[in-house]
Amino acid sequence: MGAEPVSFSPPSVACLAFLLHTPKLLDQGNLNTNGSLQNGDVISLSNDMSFHGVSGPFLILDSNNVNSTNFFSEDSSCLRWLDSKPDGSVVYVSFGSLAVFSQQQLDELALGLELSGRAFLWVVRPDLANGSQVVYPPGFGTGLGEIVEWAPQNRVLSHPSIGCFVSHCGWNSTMEGVSNGLRFLCWPYFADQLHNVRYICDKWGIGLKIDFDEVGIRSRYEIKNEIDMLFSDNKFLRKTH
Numbered sequence: 001m002g003a004e005p006v007s008f009s010p011p012s013v014a015c016l017a018f019l020l021h022t023p024k025l026l027d028q029g030n031l032n033t034n035g036s037l038q039n040g041d042v043i044s045l046s047n048d049m050s051f052h053g054v055s056g057p058f059l060i061l062d063s064n065n066v067n068s069t070n071f072f073s074e075d076s077s078c079l080r081w082l083d084s085k086p087d088g089s090v091v092y093v094s095f096g097s098l099a100v101f102s103q104q105q106l107d108e109l110a111l112g113l114e115l116s117g118r119a120f121l122w123v124v125r126p127d128l129a130n131g132s133q134v135v136y137p138p139g140f141g142t143g144l145g146e147i148v149e150w151a152p153q154n155r156v157l158s159h160p161s162i163g164c165f166v167s168h169c170g171w172n173s174t175m176e177g178v179s180n181g182l183r184f185l186c187w188p189y190f191a192d193q194l195h196n197v198r199y200i201c202d203k204w205g206i207g208l209k210i211d212f213d214e215v216g217i218r219s220r221y222e223i224k225n226e227i228d229m230l231f232s233d234n235k236f237l238r239k240t241h
Contacts, residue, residue: 072097072150078121079155081146085119088163091185091227092156094123095168099189100130105217107137112223113145118231120145121156157182164230169196183207183236185226187218206236 025031082090091113101109106129113120124134124147153173156162157180165177166185174196177184184207186197200207208226213219230236 072125074150074152075148076152076155078146078148078151079159082121082156082159082161085161087160089119090159090161091116091118091120091164091166092151092162093120093166094151094153094173095128095187095189096170096173097125099128099168101128103129103132103135106134107140108217108220109223110136110140112218112220112227114140114142115220115224116227118144118227121151121162122147123149123151125149164227166227169193169200171196174200178204178206183230185210185223185230 022031093109093113113122122145126134126149128134154176157165157176162180162182164185165173165182166187167173167177169184169186169188171192174184178200184200186200186207186209188194188197188209197207197209201209208230210218210222210226213222
């Protein structure tokens with residue numbers, strides 16, 4: 001019909017370009033059969049790609065007129081809890097609506113947050129423990145944290161008490177955190193999250209990626225150390241303000 005093709009891509013444009021060029025990257029040997037980059041290569045967008053402009057991020061700025069776009073009931077009581085905390089002091093922890101944890105990994109995260117000694121707001125969905133009932137480890141619950149099943153994320157991230165965002169780094173969460181000048185502790189799972197972490201940590205320099213240990217677990221000590229570094233290293237503060 002002569003109409004030009006148009007694509008709407010919720011992830012980043014770089015992620016869309018990567019997906020469209022995957023067959024070519026495989027043919028050229030840039031990717032292995034597992035879909036990983038060979039030799040840690042960095043792939044750049046083609047210089048021949050035309051550029052028309054950038055729109056967004058489209059965030060709701062009026063906190064008094066926020067409509068939920070998810071199926072979970074938001075617990076706004078956490079905003080009153082945040083009101084009682086000093087500016088830039090709270091760790092916000094949320095992994096979106098799809099990520100799940102083993103019980104062992106949930107235990108390590110819970111204990112790592114408390115080891116940090118910092119106040120934290122943690123979104124714990126009812127199905128976060130791989131579909132099982134969420135059980136917290138013995139000794140957890142020193143009063144540092146506030147736990148909700150779902151939070152009004154835009155309003156939380158724009159709250160002055162938030163200082164760090166522990167995130168799966170989906171594109172929406174990434175844009176919301178960046179727009180509010182936050183430091184990231186990156187905990188990616190799949191798809192564009194892995195790509196977004198490269199921007200957060202390597203390109204923008206506003207976050208750290210927490211790695212698995214030798215048995216495939218992100219340990220409580222690593223979680224604590226990474227949070228400490230994000231709050232103590234002034235380079236993250238300079239780049240986010």
